[in-house]
Amino acid sequence: MASGVDLVIFGATGDLSRRKILPSLGALVARERTKLRVIGAGRSHDTTDQFRELVKEASGNPALAATAEWVTLDYADPASFAPINALITGTAVVIFYLATPPETFSPILVAIANSAMVTKGDPSRRVVLEKPLGYDRKSAKELNAQLATAFDESQVYRIDHYLAKDTVQNVLAFRFSNSLFEPVWNRNLVETIQITVAEEEGIRQRAGYYDQTGAVRDIFQNHVLQLLALVTMEPPTTFDPDYVRRAKRAALRAMSPLDVTSAVRGQYEGYLDEPGVSLESRRETYAAARVSIENWRWDGVPIFVRTGKALRRRATEVVIKLRDAPLDR
Known part of the structure; x- marks a missing residue:
């Protein structure tokens, strides 16, 4: 050619x-x-x-x-x-x-x-x-x-091909181009943040890869953390990729180490029957954790993240729960 x-x-x-x-x-x-x-x-x-x-x-x-x-x-x-x-x-x-x-x-x-x-x-x-x-x-x-x-x-x-999803790319525009939401995007008015990456299908024919990797390395430490960074980062100086990366890095550095007492791992029923998976495998196909970001914007706000395979429905979502008004409590 x-x-x-x-x-x-x-x-x-x-x-x-x-x-x-x-x-x-x-x-x-x-x-x-x-x-x-x-x-x-x-x-x-x-x-x-x-x-x-x-x-x-x-x-x-x-x-x-x-x-x-x-x-x-x-x-x-x-x-x-x-x-x-x-x-x-x-x-x-x-x-x-x-x-x-x-x-x-x-x-x-x-x-x-x-x-x-x-x-x-x-x-x-x-x-x-x-x-x-x-x-x-x-x-x-x-x-x-x-x-x-x-x-x-x-x-x-x-x-990280997940960053090409429309939902993910829209997070920055939703946050920083929207005068309605950005002023309330902090610990004063946000009660919790929930990030979910759920898949309906199992591992299919990927046992050789997945049984060595698991949900934490496959999804949690890249896709989920990228979503977490986009949702919690401070406004970048410009939307130049280098400035966006700096803002995401600062948010992740403010995240406290995971507490094992606030995290769970699981395995879907039938995983051990998948072709190529060891009958004694303890590789996780589900992981969830509570994390916290210790900075001015998010101090004290619990953040829940979870991912898994063979779940009830396919979903990629970020749920921001605002604090109730006093009369609604």
């Missing part, structure tokens, strides 16, 4: 790619007429024809599927990445999208760095990583250090 954009999706036959990435790409290409080619890469021994059929079904875009390519590789073997290098040679822009379990990030990044597919600081070569970014603070720092060896920070995109 002499021009255009190549999107190399590692783990392209997985759940994230089928449910989120490919449908979005199909809509993008149809709307913007973007010249985009999808190169799928992974450990499954699919053929290019099989992958094109998957892209067609998931994206609903036959034109996108017609140009798709598939490469079978071993993440631990840098030599197996050579076909990708051959495919992207001459392409104007190449984006590497790691839609894989976190434990594969390191070998994939090593192979990309060692195969001359990228040049540090070259804006035409970028990398995208989906959450969770590591298992803890130590592994997250190690991942950032590894990224820095091959990519400049301007080439790295850490993605």
Whole structure:
């Protein structure tokens, strides 16, 4: 491909790619007429024809599927990445999208760095990583250090796809562009805040990932905390991304450590019967906690957060309960 954009999706036959990435790409290409080619890469021994059929079904875009390519590789073997290098040679822009379990990030990044597919600081070569970014603070720092060896920070995109939801994006406008609500958005008039991210479906075929991750790492420490930060942060100086990040970081730093006596974890009935789940697994599929933010705006306001799978209904909601008027008590 002499021009255009190549999107190399590692783990392209997985759940994230089928449910989120490919449908979005199909809509993008149809709307913007973007010249985009999808190169799928992974450990499954699919053929290019099989992958094109998957892209067609998931994206609903036959034109996108017609140009798709598939490469079978071993993440631990840098030599197996050579076909990708051959495919992207001459392409104007190449984006590497790691839609894989976190434990594969390191070998994939090593192979990309060692195969001359990228040049540090070259804006035409970028990398995208989906959450969770590591298992803890130590592994997250190690991942950032590894990224820095091959990519400049301007080439790295850490993605939490939840932030693209309309409901989430509207929180800032709802708060800071609304003279009715912002004046009451504090401890004086807010009694409680409740944040819920509930899913009806179970883990489907994701046992290999989910049983190692659980609800806390999969949803709580990214999606839920992002919502919490947007709801509780102070007004940013501007809506420039850097200022918004600073405001969110300040809100999260004011949050007290979780008290185990005010938190619960659970597992939905039938989880142990899911294919690939150990019969002795204690991995949580539900988590809830009471948290508090110790700053002027929210001191003393209880904040309840919860998330889970296989629940009664699907819901993403933030409930702000205002204090009752004296005569209503």
